[in-house]
Amino acid sequence: MMRRPRRSAEETREAILETAERLFRARGYSAVSIADIAGELGMSPANVFKHFRSKLTLGRAIAYRHARRLAERCSIEDLSDPPDRRLTIFLSRLSREHVRDKRENQYLFEMIPLVLEDPEKGGRIYRRLVEDKLCSLIAEGMEEGIYGPGNPALDAAAIVDMLGCVLNPRMIACADPATLADKTQLIVALVDGGLKNRVVK
Incomplete structure (x- = not known):
């Protein structure tokens, strides 16, 4: 043999x-x-x-790979759109992919919280993936004068916090699926308006 x-x-x-x-x-x-x-x-x-x-280390590695693939599916191919348009597309697509992932890959989707708090990788890995993309788009929008001046990194973190109810697996599990799309669009509209018409104190 x-x-x-x-x-x-x-x-x-x-x-x-x-x-x-x-x-x-x-x-x-x-x-x-x-x-x-x-x-x-x-x-x-x-x-x-x-x-x-440990099993947790292995689970985190798999959850990270799955979360990264999920985030990559939300990438924006058409770079000719202005940054504000790309940002709203990205946020809408991200929410839609989360809902789809919960339906089609429930067990793996439920593992995503394993990577939300992972000291081995410098903190909240999956959140960082999303924040980095948002930060880049917001900074581009500020440079082009579409968004008011501010701190792109802080704005990105605040947006992810706002979207927790339509992105976090534990929150989605408690939500009414029929209302998620409308709720997402309302949040996205508030984000867009807030970035464009920020109040300077």
Whole structure:
């Protein structure tokens, strides 16, 4: 019988991530153990722990990958639009993708809070992905005179806080799905108006 080629450390890590994601997607995070993942790969649990020191660390890595893919699906291809138009498209698309993700990938979507507070990666990783995109668009809008002067980073953080009710998995679980789209559009309109007509104290 031919021996299977030995995997590199990077290949082993990727195989663990892919297998764990498949199991988490099918059963949910809490229903899958490290032993389950190791068994699927034909390796010992100790080998999994060599690459991920705990189930939480592994779960965060998978949740981060999933959250990053979700954010990438909201990217704006048409850069010819002015920044205010791109910002409203991005926010609307982000909310819509969150609702769709909850419906189609419920178990993985529910893991996103694992990365909202992750000291290993410098804090709130997924939030940072969204804030960075918003900050860039707001800064561009200020440079073009579309938005009033201000601090793009602080504005981006405030916008993410406002959108918590239509982005945070725990908040979405409590919301009426029929009202989410209208609520999102109202928040987006308030954000757009606030950036363009800010009150200077």
